[in-house]
Amino acid sequence: MTGTADMRRHLGAPEDAAGSGGTGRDLAALPKAHLHLHFTGSMRPQTLWELAAERRIRLPRSLTDDVALQVEPTHRGWFRFQRQYDAARAVVDSEQAMRRLIREAAEDDAAEGSGRLELQVDPTSYAPHVGGLTPAIEIVLDEAEATENETGVSIGIIIAASRTRHPLDARTLARLAARHADRAPGRVVGFGLSNDERRGDTRDFAAAFRIAKDAGLLSVPHGGELLGPDHVREVVDSLAPDRLGHGVRAAQDPWLLEQIVEQGIGLEVCPASNASLGVFQEATDVPLRTLVESGALIALSADDPLLFNSRLLDQYETARAIGFTDEELAHLAASSIRLSSAPEEVRTRLLDGVQGWLRTPPEPAG
Template sequence: MNNLSKMPKIELHLHLEGAAPPAFIRGLAKEKNIDIGGIFNEDGSYRFTNFWNFLKVYEAACEPLKGPQDFYRLTLAVLEESAASGVLYSETFLSPDFCGGRDLGAWREYLHAITEAATKAEKDFGITLRGIVTPIRHFGPEKARETARCAAETAGGFITGFGIGGDEKSGELKDFLWSFDMAREAGLRITAHAGEWKGPDEVRAAMNDLGAERIGHGVRAIEDMALVDEIAERGVVLEVCPGSNVALGIYSSFRKHPIGEMYDRGVKVTINTDDPPFFHTTMAREYEMLHQAFDWDEAVFATIARTALDAAFCDADTKTRILKTLEQANG
């Protein structure tokens, strides 16, 4: 019997709304008398057929999230779930698109509620949260500029990074360079979803066009081994979400997922859940499934957790505090 479920974990790739427990969204919709359509299966889980349908269901599930207090409750619910899987530190993607329609004043109110919930969760559950502001790629570059302004005006402290999510097949990453430059000038660290639905060239674009030091997913780099070696040499960190990739059909099983080969070739991989209730996963399940697929032991997972903490966008004092807990737990 292994102790993987109890191991302390670091998560860098988590969408706040996408981590909402289905029961939480159903309850909120009922409270507000909002009809969000047939987005649930009979067993209460989220229902979708493919990635693009998933995006629509995701946006429908956000409908009941109407104000800062809803996001306060959401943040607490999500962090309680994460902490139950042993997560000590998490970074979550936050979209001003869903938090006040990219209006700076409204965004500040939402952000205040989220940070209040994060403070309470740290006290109650022992988990630390930081935020990465994320425009939605398929909403277009102009709206991304508004999101970047929200990010730049609230950078520092809780808001530590800037990224991009959404439909990877919509537009080109270089179209969003203005927004990334603004975020970078405000002191925010850079990540980008790439190499999930597009191939290796998209990973190159994230690294070279946007200057991303972390890549969300990045798994399609495996189709170009020279790129895999370049990622390893440059020390770019991949926020890998194996359960998400398997659930969406990018790979047929954990055993056929490239995270094992990438790890063996020296790539700095991390383990993440992406949108856990959508993909029927948790951080504890990710660890267990990877253990079964690659026979990884606790030492491998401890190394990956340390890689994730080193790559975290938080300040040095927070890192030092989390590291002490990691080291105590791992002996």
């Protein structure tokens, strides 16, 4: 396995940077990429409440009390999570609402130092409101382009299928993604598979992922959150991922983790999400140190901040609470940038910014 020092060299970050190993630098000023964020789950609570009020939709109390979701990793727990997600999604019933979510997601990322956002969307739920799947994704892409120009945050779109629907639906979405793979900026950059990992047979979705891969799209399925190493292995073998959504359960199998490292598969690690869904008791219990020391390439991400009450910056704060130094946090940020599909000029600019962040002296204690 690759050691931490080797990972540092791989990421190209200076090992002798000024203030290396110190703490206290402003994490919002650290350039980073956000690679695992769901469309509805990115919504600001205030936006949810405003849209619901305009539509006279009564939200569940759990979506109005501004408290992070907490469930057990059971079918009942997932059902509660999905019910809340569906309730939030019900307010996104127009082109205007869809555009607002994209714009605000990018604005929030920009405020937290994210220079690259790869937003995951399943257009199926929004299509009935805007005239079909193609109009739905074209609205997303059009607003992503406009928002990128306004905010300076580079944006890529990931189209995701759901495990709860038939694999033929996934092929339809994969073809839709492939047709929009050559549009830039704001183009479709990847194809994912989300929802309850315990639903469906992973192998049945392989054909959809081949369509996407043949079009040059990244394979970015979920795997290894609710289910353990055997499920991770199945996703790796069947869907040939470039990145795994979550993947944290691979830490339970050293041999599997070594294979993931050797294949260069990135892990989109979402500590707050894992804790809210009961995979770990606390966000600080996520085996981030084990994953990093194995040489795995990590992209810290927020997943669904609307429900988990924890945004991208909070994930870096969690890593700091675990004991990661500023130098190690910079390596995590650089890893997220390298795992992204951002244009080369964006990657270079952000990576230069990471090194500049390290050269800045940390804030004095107190």
